[in-house]
Structures are given as structure tokens and as C-alpha cells.
Amino acid sequence: MFSSQKTIVSIDLKGMIASGGRAPLNIDNLNTLFGKLRKMKFDALSIVVNSPGGSPVQSSLIAQKIREICIKKKIKCYCFVEDVAASGGYWLACSADEIYADINSIVGSIGVISGGFGFTELIKKIGVERRIFTAGDNKSFLDPFEKINKKDEIKLKNLQKQIHQNFIDWVLTRRKRKIKENDNKTVFSGSFWLSSEAKNLGLIDGISSEASFFKTKFGEKTKIKKIKQPKSFKQKLGLGISTLNSEDLLLKVKEEILLNKFGL
DSSP states (O other): OOSSOOEEEEEEEESOBOSSTTSSBOHHHHHHHHHHHHHOOOSEEEEEEEEOOBOHHHHHHHHHHHHHHHHHHTOEEEEEEEEEEETHHHHHHTTSSEEEEOTTOEEEOOSOOOOOOOOHHHHHHTTOOOOOOOSSTTTTTTOTTSOOOHHHHHHHHHHHHHHHHHHHHHHHHHHGGGSOGGGHHHHTTSOEEEHHHHHHTTSOSEEOOHHHHHHHHHOTTOEEEEOOOOOOHHHHTTOOGGGOOHHHHHHHHHHHHHHHHTTO
């Protein structure tokens, strides 16, 4: 049935998506991996996604790079969701031509969220006077030591709406007619679902593992070649949590907060 053995290259896209060298997923950290892919010959690309999201910019840059590689090589890309592909994680998943997930995977959260803290009452309580000097009317935008004003709130919401629309446009472009127009309001509400409902809504194509899918599609002799992201110098030395600095810990906390949102 299959004239020749197919070779599938598989890469992992796991963790929080954020700029900076210490974040698990960003374009700078993945450039070496993408460089390897450009030089290799293979029949299809498989991306294994396990991400609660993060930076919309980094999500977009990574997804664009995956599309560029696949278009240049004239190959299809398949995505397999593990625990979660939510928010930016789903943005990455949509770089694939087809998306599959485990029966217990969480998929969706197509929306935008911004958060922060206000310390206006705290500084009053401890008797601290806030002094700030700016050139430019908007340089103190969303200052946490001042009460939020309507102008800042409107501007932030407009930015969120624009990013949300970019997300929606990307999903509709990649999923094409798989998402019914009648379901758009539900799908793009920022909610998330288990894979069975995600399939009904057109967010994924089916429920399957990577190995079983490719064996069924291309035959038992299909070769899945896992290409891993090169380890950092710290990882090569075997340095673990005891050597993490404040930036590492902050990223870890942010990732845990995102995962907790989905009960993970």
C-alpha cells in the first residue's frame, strides 16, 4: 500500500511562551532548531504542543517560521496536543495543517488577558509619597501607584481587541471552514474545552497520539525522528533548580499560574 518508508520529523513545543533567553519557548531559542530542520529531508513535520500560552508576539513568530519551513519544503505539518494547547499554545497548534489531541487534552482559550497590581492604598498606609516626572502625556500609562484612569483603560482594551482580532484571523485562516460560522461567538469567547468538544467546534481534527496516527496514515514502517532543541550551557552542566535565579523562578511561577487556570 505504501511505496516507500516515510520519515516524519517531530519537534516539541512545550512550556510558557515568552521573550528572553530563559523562557522555554521563543523565537531566539528555537532558531537553532529551525536551522536544523531547513537542512534536513523529511516527508512531514510533527509538532508536539504542550503550552498554556504566553506572548502573542513570540507565538506568532514561531508559528510563522513553522509555516515558512513547511511551505518551502512542500510538506504537511501535523500537531499533537498533550496536556494543553491554550491561548498562545493554540496559536502554535494552528501552524499545523491538522491538529490532534489526547482525550483529556485541553484546547482553546482564544482571547487576550492583561493583569497587574495597584498599590495606591498601600503607599498611603505606609506613608510613602510617589514622585514621578515624565515628558509625554502617556509615559505613566497604567502606573501601579496611581488609580487607573478611564483613558488608560480604554487604550488597553483597544489594544486587547486588536490582538484578539489578529488571533481570530489566524485561527480562521488556518482552520478554514472547519469552524462553523454559527460557533464563532463561542469559539472566540476565550473559553476552553476538552478535546471531544474542541473537535465538535472544529478546533481540532481528531483524537489520536502521534505514533498511532502516523502508522495508520503512512504504514507500520513509518519512521518518526525526534529532533530536540539544543541544551543550554547550564543544562549541559546538569544545573537544576538550586541554581535558578529570580528571572527563572518568576517564569516558573507565571507558567504555574497559567497551568492552574486550566486545572493542570
